[in-house]
Amino acid sequence: MKTRISIILTHLLFLAGFVSFPVFTIPPSGEHINLNTGEFSQSLVLNNILAAAGYYLNYYYFIPSFNLKRKYIHYTVSLLLTASIYLFIPSVCNIVLNRLALPFHFIDSLIVPTGPLLMLTLAFMLSYILHKHNEWKQSQRDKMEIEMQKNAAEMILLKNQINPHFFFNTLNGIYALAIRQSDNTAPAILQLSQMMRYVLYDSEEEKVLLEKEIAYMRGYVKMQQMRLGSNNRVNFEINGAATGLTIVPLLMIPFIENNFKYGISGNRETRMSIIIDITEKILRFKSKNTIVLRNQDDNYKGIGISNVRRRLDLAYHGRHDLFISELSNEFVVQLEIKL
Incomplete structure (x- = not known):
C-alpha cells in the first residue's frame, strides 16, 4: 500500500x-x-x-x-x-x-x-x-530472485545430505550399546527420538533459534558419551547468551560427528573439546579432537566439511571465517559467524 x-x-x-x-x-x-x-x-x-x-x-x-x-x-x-x-x-x-x-x-x-x-x-x-x-x-x-531460489534449493539439498549420515552414525552408536546390553540403550533411543523431531521438523526452516541448535548439539554429545569409556574425555562448553539469536540449522553438527567418528578409541586415551562462545551477535565455534582413525575408506569427512563450507558461503557470505588444521595427532576446527 x-x-x-x-x-x-x-x-x-x-x-x-x-x-x-x-x-x-x-x-x-x-x-x-x-x-x-x-x-x-x-x-x-x-x-x-x-x-x-x-x-x-x-x-x-x-x-x-x-x-x-x-x-x-x-x-x-x-x-x-x-x-x-x-x-x-x-x-x-x-x-x-x-x-x-x-x-x-x-x-x-x-x-x-x-x-x-x-x-x-x-x-x-x-x-x-x-x-x-x-x-x-x-x-x-x-x-537475484532466480539466484535466491537456486541457493535455497541447493541449501535444502545440502541439508538432506547431512541427515542420512546423522541417522547412520547415531544408529551405529546405539547398536554398540545394544550389543553390550548396556543400561544406556533405552535412554539413547529416547534421546534419538527427541533429536529426530528436531532434524525432521525444526531443521526444515531456513533458520532456527540458536538455543534449539545448541540443545540439539548438546543432546548429540550426551548420547555419544553413553557409549564411551573412561579413557575418552569430552568437554562440551557454552559461553554467552543465545537468547533471540537465529542460525542456519545443522551447521556445526558435521564437525561434531567427525570428532566422535575419528577421535574415539576403545583402548587409548583421547581428548575432545567443543567450545561455543557467543558475544553479542558473533558466534565462535572451536572443536578439537585427538586423531585416532586415518586414511579410512570413508568420504563423509571430506563431504561433510565441503558441505558446511558451501552452506556457510550461501548463508553467511562475507560474514564468516572457517579455519581447519590437522596436526600430527590433533584435528582443530575454528569457525566464526556474524549472525
Whole structure:
C-alpha cells in the first residue's frame, strides 16, 4: 500500500513539475504574444500537458507494444504520428482563439512552434530512458530472485545430505550399546527420538533459534558419551547468551560427528573439546579432537566439511571465517559467524 502511494505521489510531482515548466521553455516561434497578458504561459502550459500525455503514451503503450517487440518501424511511425497530433491541437486552439481577436494572422497560426516540439522530444527521451532503466532494474531483481531460489534449493539439498549420515552414525552408536546390553540403550533411543523431531521438523526452516541448535548439539554429545569409556574425555562448553539469536540449522553438527567418528578409541586415551562462545551477535565455534582413525575408506569427512563450507558461503557470505588444521595427532576446527 505504501509503495503504491509513493508511486502515485511521484507521478503527481512529475506532472506538476512538467506542466509548470513553461517559464524555462523557449517561446514558440512565429507567435507575437504579450507576456504581460498571460497568454504565453497559458499556451505553454497546454503544450506541456500534451507533452506529459506523450510521455505516458510512450512509456506505457508505444515502448511495450512496439519497441520491446522489435517493431521499430511501427514504433517510429507512432512517435511521428503522435508528434503531428501534438502540434496540430495547439494550432487549432490558436485558430479558434485568434478568430475572436483582430487582427487574425492565419499563416502565423500554422507555423510549427519549436519550443513545444522540444518539450515533446524531451518527454519521449525521458520516458524511453526511464523505461529502459526500470527494465534493467527489473531484470536485476529477476536475476537475484532466480539466484535466491537456486541457493535455497541447493541449501535444502545440502541439508538432506547431512541427515542420512546423522541417522547412520547415531544408529551405529546405539547398536554398540545394544550389543553390550548396556543400561544406556533405552535412554539413547529416547534421546534419538527427541533429536529426530528436531532434524525432521525444526531443521526444515531456513533458520532456527540458536538455543534449539545448541540443545540439539548438546543432546548429540550426551548420547555419544553413553557409549564411551573412561579413557575418552569430552568437554562440551557454552559461553554467552543465545537468547533471540537465529542460525542456519545443522551447521556445526558435521564437525561434531567427525570428532566422535575419528577421535574415539576403545583402548587409548583421547581428548575432545567443543567450545561455543557467543558475544553479542558473533558466534565462535572451536572443536578439537585427538586423531585416532586415518586414511579410512570413508568420504563423509571430506563431504561433510565441503558441505558446511558451501552452506556457510550461501548463508553467511562475507560474514564468516572457517579455519581447519590437522596436526600430527590433533584435528582443530575454528569457525566464526556474524549472525
